[in-house]
Amino acid sequence: MFSLFKQIGVMLLICMPLMAQAAEPQPYKEDQASSAVATSELYELSQQLIDAGYREKQALVETLVEINDPQTLKFLQVMVNGDLYYRKDDRVIVINEDDAITIFFTGESITLENKRDIKKISVNNKLRTLLRGGIARLQIFSNNLELRKQAATNLLKSADDLDEATLQLAVEKEKNADVQEILSLVQGIRWLEADDEKQRLAGVELLSGSLYPDVRGALANYVRAAEADERSTEVAAAKKALDKIEAMLTANAVVENLYFGLALGAVLLLAAIGLAITFGVMGVINMAHGEMIMLGAYTTYMVQQLMPEHMGVSLVVSIPAAFLISGLVGIAIERGVIRHLYGRPLETLLATFGISLILQQAVRSIFGPLNRDVGTPDWMAGTFMINPALELTYNRLYIIIFSLLVLAVLALILKRTLFGLQMRAVTMNRPMASSMGIRTGWVDALTFGLGSGIAGIAGVALSQLTNVGPNMGQAYIIDSFMVVVFGGVGNLWGTLVGAMSLGVMNKLLEPWAGAVVAKILMLVFIILFIQKRPRGLFALKGRAADMG
């Protein structure tokens, strides 16, 4: 932010004589002076470039690359891409990117009446090499860590941009360990082409175990070249290095699938956790559970429509909103229908299925049959790097954390609050709880509301991962039941373990079986599993088991 102001200030200062209109003075800082000098030098040289022939341009570029300044770097990058033009009538340097013309020194965009008003400052191959080297050097010695990292990574692709001495200097001067490692890999790649066998082997040694795809490519090329020349020791060494890389990549793939599996498990957990209450604790087969999730997702959509400016805030606001809306609908369903059907689980199943149809059609009538776009805040996007060949997305991480959080809160409610105590009392022994003065009817309604509300929260999370449409609940209902039944009814831990193991199993199967077959295998597995353990992984024992 700060440096941006600086740049604009400098640009305005330099360009003021050129421009007819006066600009408001910008706040300066002390070190502005040197930068200003650099920019004025750049301006001078750029004007000379306009008339120069190729040989003169070379000399000019060689001077240019000595100016260590971000503006110059940008200038060189535009030039090497062939986007550098100048306006014929007033010799102003402009950038022409896909016919979008901006003045270089001010960043002001202009429209041309005639395409011939500007002329390209042409570059040839020799200039390009020179420019690339210059850019790499400017970047590699820049004060900006990100820029240095970027430059070093680029060098992996074209190791020849920098000469040996500069590279060595860069490795020695580099303070950041990551960048230093990349730079030494660049050295390694260069050494592979050295004339001396010892140095080539040293290069192989240096590259062994690195996960950058470019390193792998370089090594593979090297193996091919070495095989052609029948240099057997080198081939063996390089192959060993490659094998090591392969092994690490395989490990990477497993880690990645595990991560995907945990994320899928978290989604399943979120979807199933509300069902663990309504089905697991109360014994109500709620086929409208998926629609509670859908209502939560649509609530997120509505909240986002209300505050389109604040994506991140709206997502946080959606959580209680979705809990309330789904919870209230849940209470209404319990009071209106399910209350009359206790003790008749199959009838409950049918009635709640009817409710799910009604809710689906209601949402379809109100919002239309098409999927709705729910925005994702910036902090949800992006990835974090574990190693060069493995990047994991943040949104999955957040889902995992969020699902565990919801589970923890729910466990707290069940174990530590008065409501939780009453709830457990009612499910254990209804007449006794009733005679102790607990309003069992209300506890039923609130318990069902709690389960439905949590499904609503799951909807908020799922709106960030999948499409939000009237049918979205259908996709989760079977999965949720599988998780609860697999984990063991009436047991939150079972739900957690069930969801995570199903998620991980599914994702580990996917690479060799394909997504659909993996899913079928999971279903078959659960069907067979229930044969073996009809009450799930963590079955309740003793009298409580008989009541299910």
Add this chain to the structure above:
Amino acid sequence: MTMNKEITTAQEIKGGPLTRMLLNDAAGRKLLIILALMSVLIPLSNVLLPEGSFFHVSTYTMTLLGKYLCYALLAVSVDLIWGYCGILSLGHGAFFTLGGYAMGMYLMRQIGDRGVYSNPELPDFMVFLNWTELPWYWLGFDQFWFAMVMVIAAPGILAFVFGALAFRSRVTGVYFSIITQALTYALLLAFFRNDMGFGGNNGLTDFKDILGFDLQADSTRATLFFASGLALILGYLISRFIVTSKLGRVLVAIRDSESRARFMGYRVESYKLFVFVVSAMMAGVAGALYVPQVGIINPGEFAPINSIEMIIWVAVGGRGTLYGAVIGAVLVNYAKTYFTGAFAELWLFMLGGLFVLSTLYLPKGVVGLWAQLKEKYSSSGGSGPDENSSSDDSAVIEEGRT
């Protein structure tokens, strides 16, 4: 008490099994007569009477009614296990669809070289997928008898394996319902795959003829309608035979208290398995008759919602009566045809409402409505035991739990 009465009658009555089966089933008798008349008269009127005649039944109507008859047979098969044995299968659509696919495969082979790609051996979709020869499981389907065996065997074997596993490990109640739903869902996903060799997403369609008769011809349609009616009557009689036999009583005992039946020495799982397999085979036959009449079979039929819809036919008609299932299937499907045509938006509201209302207020379905009303009004004047006993099975159902 009603049970006792029935048992005595069953023992005392002389005469053929048919008389015994239908003696206590006044409504069933009426239904069978109506069905028999329908399956003879409607095809005759379609084929013999001129187009303009008042009594002429158009081919469209006849095909629609034929579809309802297939659904009715399916509903009877659902009622057989749900109404009389308390097994709520949410995957019965799987058996129906498998039967349909077996028939579809036969019809596919009948197309011969009249397909788009004119391949005499391979159906179009296989040519399209660059397959060079028929997969092994398609072999034999060019023979009608083989296809008909498979119509019964494929659902039967699946039901046998699945049921044997589930019943032996005493997966009951809602757990059974949920895994049957998983079963049909898994089949849905599997049949959607092109690699399965069943036409993937599009399923099997573009049928030309059956046993050499053109499928589009009125006479073929009329015959198919007759066959559907006949199948329904036979299915009804078979179900009725099962539920009035001694075995049927054990089934009801299992429904009402499974553990008690087990403690009395009955091998509960064998009884359940038997009736489950019979029901699946009937569903398969229904599917096989359904496919040539609608002209297509695709994986969408496996969708869990279809299976659940079948339950609602039975629930609306009246569970545990068999004829109620027939009435329910026809009523709900007629309503579906009408409402999806007239008010497409409203249909799901209606269907959902039906689910809720019939479970809340119509525990015995429409066929039990009369008895329900009578009971309500007589109970205000003090109910005697005589008034509650009816000659129908519905009295037995009264005691029934899910």
